[in-house]
Amino acid sequence: MAGVLVYSANQGLALELITAARKIEDFVVAVSLNDDSLAQALAAAGVRTFKISNPNLVVGDTGAAAAAIKQVLDKENIDTVLLSSDRRGKELAGRLAQAIGAGCLTDVTAIQVDGSKIECQRNALGGATIAVQYIEGPKVMALRPRSYEAAGAGNGSIEELAAEIKDTGIKVIDFKPKAADRVNIEAAEILVAVGQGLSDEEKLADVQALASKLGGEVACSKPVATDKKWLSEERVIGLSGKKCKPQLALLLGISGQVQFTVGIRDARVIAAVNTDENAAINYMADYIIQADLHDVIEELNEKL
Amino acid sequence: MNIVVAMKQIPDLQQIRIRNRKPVLDGVPSALGVIDKNALEAAVLLKEKQGGKVIVLSAGNEEVEETVKEALAAGADEAFLVLDDDLEGADGSTKAMVLAEAINKIEDVGLILFGEGSGDNYSGQVGSRVAELLGMPQAAYASSIEINDSSAVITRSLEDGDEILEVSLPVVVSVLGDINEPRIPSVTQILKAGRKPKEVLELEDLEINLTGLPEIMTVSNLAPETDRKQVKVASVEELLQALRTEGVI
Ligand SMILES: Cc1cc2nc3c(=O)[nH]c(=O)nc-3n(C[C@H](O)[C@H](O)[C@H](O)COP(=O)(O)OP(=O)(O)OC[C@H]3O[C@@H](n4cnc5c(N)ncnc54)[C@H](O)[C@@H]3O)c2cc1C
Numbered sequence: 332m333a334g335v336l337v338y339s340a341n342q343g344l345a346l347e348l349i350t351a352a353r354k355i356e357d358f359v360v361a362v363s364l365n366d367d368s369l370a371q372a373l374a375a376a377g378v379r380t381f382k383i384s385n386p387n388l389v390v391g392d393t394g395a396a397a398a399a400i401k402q403v404l405d406k407e408n409i410d411t412v413l414l415s416s417d418r419r420g421k422e423l424a425g426r427l428a429q430a431i432g433a434g435c436l437t438d439v440t441a442i443q444v445d446g447s448k449i450e451c452q453r454n455a456l457g458g459a460t461i462a463v464q465y466i467e468g469p470k471v472m473a474l475r476p477r478s479y480e481a482a483g484a485g486n487g488s489i490e491e492l493a494a495e496i497k498d499t500g501i502k503v504i505d506f507k508p509k510a511a512d513r514v515n516i517e518a519a520e521i522l523v524a525v526g527q528g529l530s531d532e533e534k535l536a537d538v539q540a541l542a543s544k545l546g547g548e549v550a551c552s553k554p555v556a557t558d559k560k561w562l563s564e565e566r567v568i569g570l571s572g573k574k575c576k577p578q579l580a581l582l583l584g585i586s587g588q589v590q591f592t593v594g595i596r597d598a599r600v601i602a603a604v605n606t607d608e609n610a611a612i613n614y615m616a617d618y619i620i621q622a623d624l625h626d627v628i629e630e631l632n633e634k635l
Numbered sequence: 636m637n638i639v640v641a642m643k644q645i646p647d648l649q650q651i652r653i654r655n656r657k658p659v660l661d662g663v664p665s666a667l668g669v670i671d672k673n674a675l676e677a678a679v680l681l682k683e684k685q686g687g688k689v690i691v692l693s694a695g696n697e698e699v700e701e702t703v704k705e706a707l708a709a710g711a712d713e714a715f716l717v718l719d720d721d722l723e724g725a726d727g728s729t730k731a732m733v734l735a736e737a738i739n740k741i742e743d744v745g746l747i748l749f750g751e752g753s754g755d756n757y758s759g760q761v762g763s764r765v766a767e768l769l770g771m772p773q774a775a776y777a778s779s780i781e782i783n784d785s786s787a788v789i790t791r792s793l794e795d796g797d798e799i800l801e802v803s804l805p806v807v808v809s810v811l812g813d814i815n816e817p818r819i820p821s822v823t824q825i826l827k828a829g830r831k832p833k834e835v836l837e838l839e840d841l842e843i844n845l846t847g848l849p850e851i852m853t854v855s856n857l858a859p860e861t862d863r864k865q866v867k868v869a870s871v872e873e874l875l876q877a878l879r880t881e882g883v884i
């Protein structure tokens with residue numbers, strides 16, 4: 332192994348990758364693609380940074396990003412890459428791995444170095460199990476956001492690198508920012524999470540009132556955000572959402588499929604409200620109340 | 636223009652039991668990945684607008700031939716299968732080479748669709764690998780796909796916003812689970828599915844060398860220890876009391 336390369340288009344996540352990379356090796360290099368401020372932030376975190384500027388490096392052209400990073404890897408003779416497992420990073424992971432002939436693990440939640448092996452923890456079987464895996468040969472690993480602290484200040488450097496990038500004709504026609512929901516359910520001590528058992532969107536006000544009374548945040552199962560669009564995807568707990576470890580999770584009308592429970596199983600106390608006494612969530616809960624969630628919310632709001 | 640939909644056979648996750656923290660896969664029936672069905676539905680909707688064929692592509696063990704009938708019933712016109720026991724549990728790099736080589740054998744492919752992640756592993760790398768192998772542009776996490784003559788306009792949903800890309804065909808796209816609501820095939824469609832054309836190849840029919848690929852080694856794969864109290868409470872008052880005793884409210 333001759334060092335680790337880190338890359339994320341997201342500055343905050345790139346800094347987390349530096350921390351993770353230093354667990355593997357002291358020699359860490361980073362890349363920025365058409366992004367001066369990212370290059371500066373990376374250098375300020377103490378890593379040798381390759382800054383590639385090229386008009387053919389269109390944001391959203393994953394093939395071009397992979398080609399650019401490959402050129403740094405070839406030049407520096409590095410075969411270990413850490414990427415962020417956000418959507419852009421995950422998409423890049425497979426492409427870059429294929430370009431450099433590497434094995435690839437995404438959605439990694441922790442790494443552990445054991446001799447020459449980099450053991451990665453990730454969810455498997457939809458979240459039913461946690462697999463510990465390592466890659467033999469060149470490797471690309473994408474780390475879940477917020478798995479590591481951001482790297483602190485250090486003394487790095489910036490080198491400009493000319494990379495050859497083909498024009499693939501990909502055009503970004505538009506970018507529509509999502510209304511920012513700045514909530515961080517991963518940091519919440521108390522979560523009040525609703526699932527498809529919630530009858531209608533108006534009832535969310537009562538859920539929010541309850542969360543506020545408890546000093547917590549509102550979270551949800553995936554369909555509440557992606558199908559019904561009642562809440563932002565920032566609030567989704569689970570395999571494709573957030574992994575939370577609150578002191579208390581109050582789960583209302585959530586059936587408890589494994590892709591959901593994987594995101595909440597580290598909670599200290601779980602209370603589940605469901606009309607179905609055999610709901611899977613009941614096996615994952617400390618306290619179970621078989622009742623209509625709307626009644627329970629109303630009563631809790633009165634009593635608290 | 637034809638549309639290829641890559642679909643993965645996975646164990647039916649609802650039926651996996653955990654014993655001594657180990658997943659028990661014996662006797663668990665196979666199913667197609669849930670989000671793969673959204674990819675199929677997206678393909679069928681596009682085809683209904685502009686013609687061409689929808690070809691479902693799958694690589695796996697022999698059971699795939701049976702599993703894939705569901706896709707043929709739900710609107711795919713043909714199946715292209717690479718069946719080999721060695722493909723069971725094969726990792727992303729192997730699967731991608733097999734799929735890419737199979738796609739090379741299919742005529743007039745304009746669009747190759749994947750789900751954003753497989754139901755079991757959710758690693759989301761095979762689509763990207765196939766795009767690289769075929770030297771095609773790609774767009775993952777699509778929430779809408781429009782085809783105009785020789786290009787596609789794809790809206791992809793990212794954490795901070797929707798990015799709208801224009802890409803020339805052919806292109807590899809992975810779709811989100813909420814891009815559509817997959818249709819439920821009727822009984823007649825299910826009965827007819829078995830008669831739809833199928834091309835079945837074995838690994839040795841493909842000109843690919845699968846030796847020397849990087850390998851994913853598994854040290855352990857265990858369910859986390861859970862030790863929940865599972866106490867039934869009869870009233871909201873009782874619940875509040877319990878939570879106070881726990882010191883969480
Ligand atoms: C690859 C993949 C990734 C996924 N990732 C995620 C993820 O990150 N997060 C996630 O949540 N899901 C995820 N899913 C989806 C997941 O499989 C489930 O479909 C989802 O979690 C179900 O949401 P739910 O429990 O809210 O809805 P349902 O399964 O419909 O459950 C609703 C529950 O509400 C109860 N109920 C109904 N009415 C009432 C009432 N009046 N009072 C009380 N209870 C009531 C019902 O008994 C039922 O148990 C993923 C799926 C796949 C395939």
